[in-house]
Every structure is written in C-alpha cells, then in structure tokens.
Amino acid sequence: MKSRQAVLVEPRRFEIRETDIGPADNEVLVRMQGCGMCTSEFPEWLGMHPAYPMAPGHEGWGVVEDKGKGVSERISIGDRVTGLGQHCYSDYFTQSEDYTMVVDQHVEQECLLGEPFYCVHNVVRAAHPVVGDSLALVGMGPMGQWALQGLASRTLQHVIAVDVDETKLAFARDAGATHTVNSAKEDPVDAVLEITGGRMADVVVEGTGIKAGMDTAVRLLRRSNPKLVVMSFFKAPIEVDMTRLCGVAAEIIVAHPGIRKDRVDGCRRTEVLINNAVFRADHLVSHRFRLEDIQGAFETFENRPPDYIKGVVVP
Ligand SMILES: [Zn+2]
Structure with missing residues (x-):
C-alpha cells in the first residue's frame, strides 16, 4: 500500500x-x-x-x-x-x-x-501516594496534567498543582487539584506551607526539566522521608540542593520512561488507564x-x- x-x-x-x-x-x-x-x-x-x-x-x-x-x-x-x-x-x-x-x-x-500516556503511567506507578498524603506537582505541561489525572484521588489530603500559567492551573483544577499555586505570583513554598498547615508535601512530582523547577520541588518536600519523583528529562546537568535532600532523607525516583523493563506489561497497564477514561x-x-x-x-x-x-x- x-x-x-x-x-x-x-x-x-x-x-x-x-x-x-x-x-x-x-x-x-x-x-x-x-x-x-x-x-x-x-x-x-x-x-x-x-x-x-x-x-x-x-x-x-x-x-x-x-x-x-x-x-x-x-x-x-x-x-x-x-x-x-x-x-x-x-x-x-x-x-x-x-x-x-x-x-x-x-x-x-x-x-x-499512547506513548506519552505510557510514559506517565510509569510516573503514576512510581509516585503512588498513600492515604492522607499531600501531593504536589511542579510543572503542569501535558505530562504534569496526565500525571495529575492519574494521581488525583479523594484519598489524598491535598493535591497541589504549581505552574506559572493560569490556563494550565485551570485544567489542573478540573482534573482534581484541590489547590493551585501560580509561582509567578506567589512563593510556592509559602503557599504550600499554608495549604498543608506547615507539613509540606509527602510526594512531589517534578515536571519542569529546569533548575528553577527542581529547586521548587525540593523545597516543597516535607521534613522526613518524603518522596521526590523526577518526571522531566533534563537536557543539561543542573545543580541540586543535596544538603536539603539529605537533611530530609528523601527518596528520589527517576521515573523517566525508560524506568520499566517490561514495556509489554506497561502497555497493558496504560491501556487500562485509557479505557477507564483516566487519561484525557x-x-x-x-x-x-x-x-x-x-x-x-x-x-x-x-x-x-x-x-x-x-x-x-x-x-
Ligand atoms: Zn513522546
């Protein structure tokens, strides 16, 4: 043909x-x-x-x-x-x-x-917040939106979306964010401190691919054993505040698409999320x-x- x-x-x-x-x-x-x-x-x-x-x-x-x-x-x-x-x-x-x-x-x-949904299904699996957690997502581009769609749940105390774009923040609210923070207008650390009553986020998904976004993500982590999920692909080396990450004993997961060896099984799981209308x-x-x-x-x-x-x- x-x-x-x-x-x-x-x-x-x-x-x-x-x-x-x-x-x-x-x-x-x-x-x-x-x-x-x-x-x-x-x-x-x-x-x-x-x-x-x-x-x-x-x-x-x-x-x-x-x-x-x-x-x-x-x-x-x-x-x-x-x-x-x-x-x-x-x-x-x-x-x-x-x-x-x-x-x-x-x-x-x-x-x-299918392909970006597959990539994000890896992020959803890596982040898996537990009951009562506060989840924050930094960077609400398409990948951030789909990660939110996959992770937003009434089992969580807070689902906080951070971005500089009001349109993307509105989409995030529609997808189940309980709070949105425009980091061009307010300090996201102050905002998340207030939203969480000082606890900060149990799980943070970083989706900006730039140093400023990673800095924000690190600063939103709670004080003991938080989880930082790196969703972005970084094109150049960046400096990350390891003193802070060590200080809070963070678990760091790089959830970039290559994380799963079994891509056939990953496709099956992604198909479930598509057919259950999770990914939009x-x-x-x-x-x-x-x-x-x-x-x-x-x-x-x-x-x-x-x-x-x-x-x-x-x-
Ligand atoms: Zn792609």
Missing part, C-alpha cells in the same frame, strides 16, 4: 515522500488519525540526530486497517488503537501488536496519545496541523507561541 510519510531530510527541513507499507508478522497496519508532537523530537529537528533522512513520529493513533500474520484476536480490523509507535507522521504506519493498545468504543477522547488529552491540544504542513508545524513548535500546550499532526 502507498502512504505519504513525513521525512526529516536534514535539520529543520521536512519533505513528504511516498512509501510502500504493509504489516509484517505480528504487526498491525494503522490508518493514522493523529500523532502528537513531542519535545523529545526537538533535538532531531535541530540536527542532533546521527543520520538523516529520518522519519519521526511516535505518538500516533488511528484505526486498524490490516493485520499481519500472527496478530491475535485481541485486535480486530476497525479497532481504534494507539501505542508505542514510530514513523507515525504518515497516512499509514505499522506497529507491533506487543506495543499496541486497543481503545474501547465508549472512550470519547479523540486524541489517544483533547482539551490540552492547542495546535493541530495537517500532515502536508508538517514543516510549519515544527516551525511553530520551535517558536512556541504563548498559548502552545500540545501540538498534533492530523492527516
């Missing part, structure tokens, strides 16, 4: 090429309905990839059009699926059954971003681009207009 595919032929230049595509054994062929644009693709766009041309796109979802030999009855032609994809900025892409999540019909969400992304998609405009999509991504939250590419 012929398919258009977006190929990054050199840094900052996409071309739409035609490819032949079909499912190999144990793969499904998916008609793309959308694919999320990911910060991790930014280095590829800028030229930090070993070789070009390359075909990015790993946050795809769509409808199963064909099954290769060996694909089980779990997946039927016509199913809506997502998963851990590759080369998904295409009319059609293939995906191993092992990394394919099947979305129930009753799930009303349009944007089914439609309201976070601020920018949509057609496949033929992928060049403009990445230029917009690079220039990040102030209202940018999450971009997706659609056919």
Whole structure:
C-alpha cells in the first residue's frame, strides 16, 4: 500500500515522500488519525540526530486497517488503537501488536496519545501516594496534567498543582487539584506551607526539566522521608540542593520512561488507564496541523507561541 510519510531530510527541513507499507508478522497496519508532537523530537529537528533522512513520529493513533500474520484476536480490523509507535507522521504506519493498545468504543477522547500516556503511567506507578498524603506537582505541561489525572484521588489530603500559567492551573483544577499555586505570583513554598498547615508535601512530582523547577520541588518536600519523583528529562546537568535532600532523607525516583523493563506489561497497564477514561488529552491540544504542513508545524513548535500546550499532526 502507498502512504505519504513525513521525512526529516536534514535539520529543520521536512519533505513528504511516498512509501510502500504493509504489516509484517505480528504487526498491525494503522490508518493514522493523529500523532502528537513531542519535545523529545526537538533535538532531531535541530540536527542532533546521527543520520538523516529520518522519519519521526511516535505518538500516533488511528484505526486498524490490516493485520499481519500472527496478530491475535485481541485486535480486530476497525479497532481504534494507539501505542508505542514510530514513523507515525504518515497516512499509514505499522506497529507491533506487543506495543499496541486497543481503545474501547465508549472512550470519547479523540486524541489517544499512547506513548506519552505510557510514559506517565510509569510516573503514576512510581509516585503512588498513600492515604492522607499531600501531593504536589511542579510543572503542569501535558505530562504534569496526565500525571495529575492519574494521581488525583479523594484519598489524598491535598493535591497541589504549581505552574506559572493560569490556563494550565485551570485544567489542573478540573482534573482534581484541590489547590493551585501560580509561582509567578506567589512563593510556592509559602503557599504550600499554608495549604498543608506547615507539613509540606509527602510526594512531589517534578515536571519542569529546569533548575528553577527542581529547586521548587525540593523545597516543597516535607521534613522526613518524603518522596521526590523526577518526571522531566533534563537536557543539561543542573545543580541540586543535596544538603536539603539529605537533611530530609528523601527518596528520589527517576521515573523517566525508560524506568520499566517490561514495556509489554506497561502497555497493558496504560491501556487500562485509557479505557477507564483516566487519561484525557483533547482539551490540552492547542495546535493541530495537517500532515502536508508538517514543516510549519515544527516551525511553530520551535517558536512556541504563548498559548502552545500540545501540538498534533492530523492527516
Ligand atoms: Zn513522546
């Protein structure tokens, strides 16, 4: 079958090429309905990839059009699926059954971003606050929002979202944050001191990827045996206040996507969260681009207009 595919032929230049595509054994062929644009693709766009041309796109979802030999009855032609994809900025892409999540019909969400949901399911598993805990999330970008969606619970005393953007804080309240703190307007440490009556947070999820955010996260930890979950991917070394972390005997978990060895089991667990309508992304998609405009999509991504939250590419 012929398919258009977006190929990054050199840094900052996409071309739409035609490819032949079909499912190999144990793969499904998916008609793309959308694919999320990911910060991790930014280095590829800028030229930090070993070789070009390359075909990015790993946050795809769509409808199963064909099954290769060996694909089980779990997946039927016509199913809506997502998963851990590759080369998904295409009319059609293939995906191993092992990394394919099947979305129930009753799930009303349009944007089914399997790969980032999978990444965040790792964060949810790593953070697992216990009854009565105060949870704080620093950085309410898409990953922070999904972590909140996965973690907010009436079993917790406080669920505190920290960001500088009022829109993201409003989304956080909708997703179950009991308190929001705009750290551009008030000192988050003072705010969390007051919210928690001086206890501070039992569990803090850091989701900014910058030193200022990590500093805030460290300062929000309670005084004995708190848990710090590092969700961000840091592109450069930063200094962290180890005196403070040692002083409070913090447990530090780097929950970056690679944390789990068993990705097949991780996909199964992520599928549960998608089908139980825990993860929701439609309201976070601020920018949509057609496949033929992928060049403009990445230029917009690079220039990040102030209202940018999450971009997706659609056919
Ligand atoms: Zn991604």
